[in-house]
Amino acid sequence: MSDASLAPAASPRARRSLMETDAHTAKRNAAEKRFRLYGVAAICAGLFFLVVLLTSILGNGLSAFQQTFITTQVFLDPAKLDKAGNRDPDDIRKVSTFGYTPLIQNAVFEEVTSRNIETPLDSAKDMKALISASAAAQVRDFVIANPDRIGETVEFRILAASRVDGYLKDRVFREDVARDKNIDAEHLDLTDALVSAGVIAKQFNTSFIFGSDASESRAESAGLGVSMLGSFFMMLVVLVLALPIGVAASIYLEEFAPQNRFTDLIEVNISNLAAVPSIVFGILGLAVFIQFAHLPQSAPIVGGLVLTLMTLPTIIISTRASLKSVPPSIRDAALGVGASKMQAVFHHVLPLAMPGILTGTIIGLAQALGETAPLLLIGMVGYIATNYPDGFVSGFMDPNSAMPAQIYEWAKRADPAYYERAWGGIIILLVFLLTMNLIAILLRRRFERRW
C-alpha cells in the first residue's frame, strides 16, 4: 500500500462557516425531529389507551365493592325455630332456610309498617322481592351458632336483593321493570322510602373480597375470596416447584453443561416452550395429571402443576439471561484463587444474578396468576367453590377456582349484576399483579450491585 493513497485528496466538501447549516445537515436534523415526533405520538397513544382502560375498569368495577344492605330486627321465633323447646342443636339444624324466610319477611314488613310508609304492598310475603335469598342462610347460621338467642329480637344486616342493589347503583331503571318479573314499580317506591328511612343503604362489601361464589340467582352474595385462595394455593405450587427446578436447570445449562448438539437442542426447545399457547399446557395437564395420574379434577394442585409447566420456560430464560450477564471475569477470578466450579457459581455468580432471577420468577408468577385458558381444561371454572377449604391439604386437593377463571365465569353469567362483579374482580386481580411487580422492582433495587 502506497502512502500516497492516504494523503488527503482535494476536499470534496466546500469550506463553509459553522454558522450556516448545509442542506445535508438540515435534512438529517429534520429526520431526527420527525422520529422524535413519532416517538412522542406513540407514547401519547399508549397513555391514552392506558387511561381509557383504567377509567373503564374503575368506572365499571368500583361499584362491586359497595353492596346494598337492609338493617332489620329479626324476631327469632321459638315456635318456628325450636318447636321442641329444648334448644337441641340437632333439632335446630333440622329447620331449613325455608323456616327462616317468613321471619325475615316479617321483620322487614315491620320496618315498613312501624314507619307508616304508604305502600300498596300489604303483606309480609310481598317483601320477598327486596330480600336476598341468602339472608335466610345468614340468619340460620347465626341461630345455629347461638341457640340461646332464640326468642330474642336480634339486629341483622342482611343483603338486599340483586334488583334492589341494581336500582341503587343505576343498573335497574323504572322504565325497564315492567318486563322484569323479579321486581316491580311498587317495590321500587318502597325501596326509595326505605332508603330515605335509613333501613336500606349501600355499604362497603367485604364479602365481595373475602366471600365465596354464589349461584346464578344470588349475584348479590358472590365474592372472590375462595377463588383467591385457589389462586394462592396454585401460586404456592408454582413457586415451590418452578423456582428450584427452573433455577437449577438454568445453572446447570449455563454453567456446567458441555456445549454440544444435545444442549443446543434443549436450549431451542426451552425457547419454543415459552411460546407454546397456554391452552396446550392445559390439555397436557388434563391428559397427564388427571387422566393418567388420577389427581383430583378442578384441584389447585393440578392447576399449580400445569402453571408450573407454563412458568418454567420463563424462569429458565430469565435466569439464564441474568447468569449470562455476570461478567466471565468474576468466574475466572474465583477459579483463579482455587475455588471449585460450584463454589464460583454459588459464592459469586449466583448472588450477582439474584436480582434478575427474582424479577424473572415474580414476572413468571404474575403471568401464571393471570392465566385462564389452561384452567378451563382441567375444570377449574364454573360454580364449584361455595366454601372455604378446611385446612392446608384440602386447599390443594379440593375443587376450587382461580381469580381469573372466576372472573371469566362471572362475565359469562346472564345477570347484569355479575357484569359489575367481573369488573370488580379484575380490579382485585390487577391490584395483585401490581403488587407483585412492585415487589419485583423493590427486590431488584435491594439486590442490585455494581461490579
Place this chain on the structure above:
Amino acid sequence: MYDAPLTRREAAVDDVKISARDVQVFYGDNHAIKDVDVDIQDKTVTAFIGPSGCGKSTFLRCLNRMNDTIDICRVEGRITIDGDDIYDKRVDPVQLRAKVGMVFQKPNPFPKSIYDNVAYGPKIHGMAKNKAELDEIVERALRRGAIWDEVKDRLHAPGTGLSGGQQQRLCIARAVATEPEVLLMDEPCSALDPIATAQVEELIDELRQTYSVVIVTHSMQQAARVSQKTAFFHLGHLVEFGETGQIFTNPEDKRTESYITGRIG
C-alpha cells in the same frame, strides 16, 4: 536493582519448578500452541513476550489448567510442576490452582469488600482457624500487594470502588493470600498508569524471593526490567528462550531480533 546491567542478571536458583514438554494446544481446529518445551525455574521471574495472538495467554493458562473452562480447548503434551504431571487424571485442577495463582489482564475484584476479596481464597482452602488468623492473613497479603497503607482504613469498602491500579494490586494481594508457589500474571499492567506499573513491578521483584513468577507482557522495557528469563513466542511456537539479558542484547533468532527492535509485531 533495575539499573544492573542486563547481562549480569541471573536466576537466583537453578531448580526447575515447571517443566513443559512438547505442549500442543488446539482451539477446535485452530492449532494455537505448537511443540513448546520450556523450563520455568523457582524463585525467578520469567517473561513471555511476542506479538498479539501468538499464544502467550493460552500457554500461561495451560500452567494452571484455566483452559479446562473452555470447552473447545484441547491440551496435549506434558506439563509438570515439581515433577507431577498436572494433566494427570488424579490431579484436581482446583488443588492445582491453589498452588498456581493467577492475576488477570483486567483487574477483576469480586464485587465484595476489600477484606472479603482477599479473605475468600484462604477461607475456601481452610487456611485460617479463626477470625484473628484470617485478619492476619489478609493484612499480610495486602502488605505484600503494596496496597495495605491505602486501604487499611476501609477494609470493608467495596473492592470495586478502588482505582484501576489499586484494584490490580488488590487482585495480586488476593492471589498471594492463598500462598501459591507459582504466580502467573497475564499482562498485569496493561490497564495501569506508569506509577501503578512501577509499583506492580517493584512488587513482582519482591515476590521473586518466594515465588516463581511468570509474566506476560507487551512491553519490552517491562520484560527487561523485571524478568531474569524471557521466552519469545511467535505464531504458536516458542522461538527463543533464555536469559533476559541475552535475549534483549544478543538474540539468536532473526524473528526475535526483529520483534525486539520493533519490526514485527
